[in-house]
Amino acid sequence: MAKKLVILLTILQFLPFLCYSFTSESATHRRVLVLLDDFAIKSSHSLFFKSLQSRGFHLEFKLADDPKIGLHRYGQYLYDALILFCPTAELFGGPVDVAAILDFVDSGRDLIIAADTNASESIREIATENGADFDEDPAAMVIDHTSYAVSEIEGDHTLIASDDFIKSDVILGSKKIDAPVLFQGIAHTLNPANTLVTKVLSASPSSYSANPKTKLSNPPSLTGTAISLVSIVQARDNARILIAGSLSLFGNRFFRSGLQKAGSSTKHEKSGNEQFLVELSKWIFHERGHLKAVKVRHHKVGKADEPSLYRIKDDLEYSVEIYEWSGTSWEPYVADDVQLQFYMMSPYVLKTLSTDKKGLYYTAFKVPDVYGVFQFKIEYRRLGYTTLSLSKQIPVRPYRHNEYERFIPAAYPYYGAAFSMMAGFFIFTLVHLYSK
Template sequence: MKTILSSVFIILNVLVSCILAISTSGTRVLVLLDDLTEQPNYSRFWKSLQDRQYKLEFKQASDPSTSLHFFGESSYDHIIHFAPKTNEMGQLPGLNNVALVNFVKQGGNLLVAVNDQASNTVRDLASEFDIEFDPQGTRVLDKDALDKHEGMVATTQVIAPTSIIDSTTVEGPLLYRGIGLLPGKVPLLNRVLASENDVVSGNVYTAKDHTKVDLIAAMQTRESSRATFAGSLDFFSDDFWTGDVKGFEQPGNQDFIQQLSKWTFQEKSVLKVIDHRHHKENSTKSLEWYRIKDDIVYVVEVAEYKDDQWVPFHADDMQLEVIMLDPYIRTTLKDETAAHTHHHYGRFIAHVTLPDVYGVFTFKVNYKRPGWTYLLAEDVVAIRPFRHNEYPRFLTAAYPYYASVGSMVVGFLLFSTVWLATWGSRQSQQQSSDKKKSQ
């Protein structure tokens, strides 16, 4: 009986872990809408999330009872903000821009979509992430077809890194109806989708209007949480999802949105450090100190979350720095995952000769690439000088000094030998002459 119960317990644990493994940060989603009657407009999007085991809770954005925390613990893992017209959110105690920004700072993920009636509240929220929406009442339009398709445009300009959107898997144009946005210069921001060259934003067309308008932008914060902003609510609607729009072929919105939501909710491009260690060559023991000029091996092991499982991560641009105030050594870690196929993570190795400087150093791997989770691995070690009995008996650089000392010794011996021989000869001659005189 115990065996049966333990087997059932193991199976339940596996099932629960599979469900929770859809997103590395959780499956609880809060959906904010201007009006709950708008919920059916995005039914296919909701279904795609529910098929991926997300638990959606729909709330009206003006509901004062909504709170993001319960007894200090976060009530949600992700927030979908589809309430651009609700201006009252700025005054709600538990659901305002400050609460949303803190939610992202604490590791939550945020997906925001607006339309041409975006309120000041949602604009202020976007500005916290260095994103500015176009003025209210404007719209991204096709200059060559201003009266067609009720202001809809089609674009194929996916400019996001492949870590966010793999454009090769998006088939067909992307339908968009909304306003443009202007991402700032913060390095954490990523441009995701732009219009074609023949599209402008706004109601007045002048030479100063930019010809390529940003439509979607995303930020990955320093805490590796993610926030995505889109200037179109219709982009996620059922009509745009399936292409039920007269005059357009089958769009690629479905594939694009699924990839975008997977990235935003941390289902893809998520990395974690499994282990990092260091040791001397021909050894496996990690030490707290090393000697200058020691040859060491540094190993970092990294896994990537892909297709609902952790797999080995591969890269050719991961670097190790040996730092004391400034980097004394910066070298590229070699991907040696192929040589360790029995592991379920990527293994990166660097062989380093420590600098001829002693002090407290940091071995640091600081991997930051657009779209990928930021990695940081640090080890603090001491590097000491040679002890008095560890120096080599003879130094190559001192050979000239050794030669000079040897020449002085040899010269002294030769001089002494010659001098003594001469002095002895003179003494013998003196003694001989003295003996002759005495006779």
């Protein structure tokens, strides 16, 4: 009886894990944890949250210092993405800390960070670890006396109207953003040693970062286009991160506000914030620009089976199918820059793959006259798209002793020299023996 009770208690202990493991693919596939400084942000930024919910994301709102916060359970992550709308949070609740958030990203999951003038050291550290450094002056804001939004407050040039977007349809969508984006917040710069971070919304050449309430005694350290307003990161494991220096950028007030950029007579009934952030969030959450490769095949020309090894100078064919996620289904990916390497220490063969524009990429080539262990290798990196990294080892052997040609054409001069020597010796012998 006691033994049965122990078994029952063990099953009950692991029941939540079992339920989670069976339902994680469907129920938590698109779960997002939103950490807030205050639950008022849930209503003041509701338009942004509703845009995510309308696309099928399940948002779970919690205060940043909630002791019940947890990113994973029983070794499994509970969420696919994390949104940090808690710029003042110094400490997070439960077992969550800066290291846990960085591990969350390292596991291939996505992250949105919004900061402001009250950004805590924890938020700054997370951004720094991902290649973005916020201005060290806690009172500094981005100021622009040329590209500001005209407002009722005369001389307030911290409300910026920026339209310096990254030129990439895969990141911001194919539809042009007609209105500038309203931004009011702090500046950050990109770490030049980090090649994975990219500006999405840049400041104008006339902008600078300083305390708007004090006079400048020294030239500002951050100026011009070196300032980034919104940046993105695509990690090597294809995790995606959005870093913004303004929490109000995502707010309903900026979404609905009309604006007029200084020096322009055009009045926009609505800012470009909503279109900009909705399209950018589609990229962040892998609804666009996500690639997968399937059905990788290689074989000798004229045969269908994949061999365990090749011989030097064999003719072979290679093919792979590549698809892009459209947000609802996998569609054929069409490009003309996918390359295959036949690699051993360095590429011996480099071929650009042909495509039928239905997802199939293929090529054919001759195995080089070098034997060893080679790799079929594709390393596809393109701005805005997830990285495709495919490799498969294959041995290449030399000719066997009975596979060489009987007479090698390149050796004909040597054959001729040998036979001419024999013929000359025979003639010389005859002449020497029978001449007087």
